[in-house]
Amino acid sequence: xxxxxxxxxxxxxxxxxxxxxxxxxxxxxxxxxxxxxxxxxxxxxxxxxxxxxxxxxxxxxxxxxxxxxxxxxxxxxxxxxxxxxxxxxxxxxxxxxxxxxxxxxxxxxxxxxxxxxxxxxxxxxxxxxxxxxxxxxxxxxxxxxxxxxxxxxxxxxxxxxxxxxxxxxxxxxxxxxxxxxxxxxxxxxxxxxxxxxxxxxxxxxxxxxxxxxxxxxxxxxxxxxxxxxxxxxxxxxxxxxxxxxxxxxxxxxxx
Numbered sequence: 001x002x003x004x005x006x007x008x009x010x011x012x013x014x015x016x017x018x019x020x021x022x023x024x025x026x027x028x029x030x031x032x033x034x035x036x037x038x039x040x041x042x043x044x045x046x047x048x049x050x051x052x053x054x055x056x057x058x059x060x061x062x063x064x065x066x067x068x069x070x071x072x073x074x075x076x077x078x079x080x081x082x083x084x085x086x087x088x089x090x091x092x093x094x095x096x097x098x099x100x101x102x103x104x105x106x107x108x109x110x111x112x113x114x115x116x117x118x119x120x121x122x123x124x125x126x127x128x129x130x131x132x133x134x135x136x137x138x139x140x141x142x143x144x145x146x147x148x149x150x151x152x153x154x155x156x157x158x159x160x161x162x163x164x165x166x167x168x169x170x171x172x173x174x175x176x177x178x179x180x181x182x183x184x185x186x187x188x189x190x191x192x193x194x195x196x197x198x199x200x201x202x203x204x205x206x207x208x209x210x211x212x213x214x215x216x217x218x219x220x221x222x223x224x225x226x227x228x229x230x231x232x233x234x235x236x237x238x239x240x241x242x243x244x245x246x247x248x249x250x251x252x253x254x255x
Contacts, residue, residue: 024250027190040064053160091128189234
């Protein structure tokens with residue numbers, strides 16, 4: 001009886017010395033839910049990319065941007081015309097300012113004539129400044145249209161296309177989920193440890209399925225998890241996996 005009791009007391013200490021083990025699912029390093037930044041009709045979807053790693057930059061989903069491109073072309077023409085008008089107004093303003101300077105000291109000109117020339121010079125300068133304001137407004141509008149056009153082409157680059165959520169002919173609003181992309185350049189496992197284990201974690205070595213050194217701890221949360229009560233979330237990074245979602249055994253051992 002005494003021998004059994006002693007063994008029962010020694011066993012946890014032996015387990016603590018060996019280190020605790022966990023089972024965790026191998027997940028992609030990051031998962032991104034791509035949402036529409038603007039509304040529009042879906043005109044093109046490359047469904048063939050679903051379930052594939054896209055190495056080169058490719059457009060996966062495209063929204064109709066014909067109206068924006070048409071308005072952009074008109075804005076560019078308007079901007080060019082406004083710039084030319086601003087140049088002419090500036091030249092006219094300079095002439096009227098010179099005219100005012102020329103008669104300002106002439107005693108042969110009445111006060112009314114001098115005031116009139118001054119008003120003409122000021123009016124010309126105001127017209128030029130108004131043209132500049134129109135130019136700034138058009139430049140801002142063009143930048144917004146370019147941004148909208150870019151946002152209507154949803155691309156993937158060095159990402160795994162996990163799921164495409166829309167089809168051609170769908171109309172989407174801003175905020176609609178369009179597709180899920182994943183970064184599979186690395187893998188990640190998540191497990192939870194006690195407070196004591198969290199404190200000793202820096203001195204531990206992680207073994208994954210019995211292999212040392214494959215996993216590196218990236219994050220240790222200092223606030224206990226809301227679901228795993230009194231336990232702390234640990235995220236460890238692994239080399240990229242050929243297949244994800246499989247369970248692996250994680251062991252914490254002394255160096």
